[in-house]
Amino acid sequence: MDARLPLDDLGTALGEAATVLRANAVAAGLDAPVPTCPGWTVARLVAHVGMAHRWAAGHVTGAEIDSPEAMEAAALSQPDLLGWFDDGATALLQAIVDAPEDLRAFVFLKNAPPPKVFWTRRQCHETTIHAVDALAARLGRAPHRSETWIGPALALDGIDELLNGFVPRRSQGIHPPEETVVVVSPDGCPVSWRLRMGPDHPVDVTVLDGASPAAYGTIDRSLTGHPVDLYLQLWNRSAQLDPWWHDLVTITWK
Numbered sequence: 001m002d003a004r005l006p007l008d009d010l011g012t013a014l015g016e017a018a019t020v021l022r023a024n025a026v027a028a029g030l031d032a033p034v035p036t037c038p039g040w041t042v043a044r045l046v047a048h049v050g051m052a053h054r055w056a057a058g059h060v061t062g063a064e065i066d067s068p069e070a071m072e073a074a075a076l077s078q079p080d081l082l083g084w085f086d087d088g089a090t091a092l093l094q095a096i097v098d099a100p101e102d103l104r105a106f107v108f109l110k111n112a113p114p115p116k117v118f119w120t121r122r123q124c125h126e127t128t129i130h131a132v133d134a135l136a137a138r139l140g141r142a143p144h145r146s147e148t149w150i151g152p153a154l155a156l157d158g159i160d161e162l163l164n165g166f167v168p169r170r171s172q173g174i175h176p177p178e179e180t181v182v183v184v185s186p187d188g189c190p191v192s193w194r195l196r197m198g199p200d201h202p203v204d205v206t207v208l209d210g211a212s213p214a215a216y217g218t219i220d221r222s223l224t225g226h227p228v229d230l231y232l233q234l235w236n237r238s239a240q241l242d243p244w245w246h247d248l249v250t251i252t253w254k
Helices: 007-028 042-061 068-076 081-098 115-139 152-166 227-234 243-248
Strands: 179-184 191-197 204-209 221-224
Touching (some): 007 042, 007 081, 007 115, 007 152, 042 068, 042 081, 042 115, 152 191, 152 204, 221 227
Parallel strands (some): 179 221
Antiparallel strands (some): 179 191
16 A cells, blocks of 8 residues: 555645645744744744755756755845745746656655655645644644644655655664554554664664554554644644654654
8 A cells, every 4th residue: 555645736735835834924923933843933934944945946956056054044034035935935836847757856765756756745745844833833832633734645645754754764863672663543544654663773664554453563652543643743743742752753854
């Protein structure tokens, strides 16, 4: 079974997330704090995502790319930060549309799809998760699933990117005891993920048929819930954070 969304759906979700982020940034105000990103203001959030869009577009098009730090600093001096954000989101979407199917470009996650899909998917979830941050800034707290626009299919794709792509990288702070963890949604989810962790080896991830619990083998720990709840929890954007997961995984975006 496969939790991955097709390219067109990822592109649509990327555009939708950019719209949601902008709308909530306007509603919250650029000086508002972001509860899910301690120490950040909405302006810093918008600058970060706008930088990520430009950084990704540069890899897709092969254009010269400034350092992320320089791009964020330049963004915060913009007289129209939201207009700058809009320009970057539009340019990224156009770069993806124009990119050839056999695009050759840098990718940085384990088990990554081809570069055109990789960059669309990565920016889809980068923007979606940070749009949740903008929503949190408007609400003054982490949102509940019912307060988001995120559907189960998008959530499952994002869980798969996180577990299959980010978690196996040694740079993500994974130094667990030897144990097997299963991530599964009992709400009609077609897939689940088994993670075999240990202190001296990369995390081994297996995608399993969600209807076959017998295939899991011995389980030391399980994370369960609705796909959107799991998506928010695993990305540390939930009011019901699991302290174990939060302490275990440190996501770096590049």
